[in-house]
Amino acid sequence: MMRALTLPDARALRTWLVQTSATLGAALGVAVLLHAGAAAAAKLDVKFTSAHAPLPLELTLQPPAEPVKVLTWEGVDVDGDGAPDFANPTGKAPRTHDAYGYGAFGASRDGGSRPHEGVDYMAQAGQDVVAPVSGFVTKIGFAYADDTNLKFVEITNPAIGYVARVFYVDPSVEVGDTLRLGQPIGRAHGLQARYPGGMTDHVHMELMRPGQARIDATRVLAQRYVTRLGA
Template sequence: MHLHEMSFRRCDGHGCGGFGDSRGSRKHNGVDMACRPGSDVCSPVSGKVTKLGYPYGDDLSFRYVEVSTHGYRYRMFYVEPCVSVGDEVTRDTVIGKAQALGGRYAGITEHVHFEVMNSRDDFIDPTPIILAQQH
């Protein structure tokens, strides 16, 4: 699935999925897009795979894929990677499969988390990127 084919997570008992929404003392630094676990997830942009990371230090079963281009880093969380660091990808490249979050957050809307950092390591609001792709 492409990001623009998913719907925004909105809110559930664990919080809301928008950029800047509260996460206790912190702010949500990405956007959550509802996605059924096991779905193929496409790269958000054309670029190069620069990292296969771990969102949670206490559970290394969860993964994220980072794709970089033009100084920006695009990260898709809760995706089991099927690509390798250094791979060139396009928006039609499947980068992995969506992982199930319900075992960690009971009742949560299953989703992928999308976040974008600029060259100064600031998180930027990815909402306009998704909306632009919906047209």
């Protein structure tokens, strides 16, 4: 039931509101109508729905977030400045085994006639691929001489003396561009047309020092699990 409360002045109203809000838990709806009155005092009509109980509220209690372990990659700091110098190009785990073999560095290729010279990091076709090292785009080429759809981006970092090549990318950069670590360089290209029947979509990353043999990228990209609160 609605009722009216008359207060002598604004100070009393403030005191009353503080006391009432403490009782009602800040859930009380209050409408204050100010009317002209005598010069010495104002008449305030305070109307509310209940004098002793807060308005009904619908509360939904969410369960506490559960901690989950997330796989991440931490690049090695080779120049000693306290910051990583390498990044995972897709943010996903290396390709393990599918109908075309293993994606690990040194895995058998062509019936054992040659080793795999890079690490395959799994990707979703169309996802962003990022620069695994900072530096300059020194080359954009074709992964295969007979296929102009599958390209690679080469990035050279003369400061730390490394060159990285990321294959199966639709580039968004050009030769001569300056890149920072983790900056997008293009999107992952699907591999089903080239390798039907079970090839896992991925980007192939090669890492080397100029004039030297390829290096296993997992030596400079250490994977580890971190605990985070789930969504």
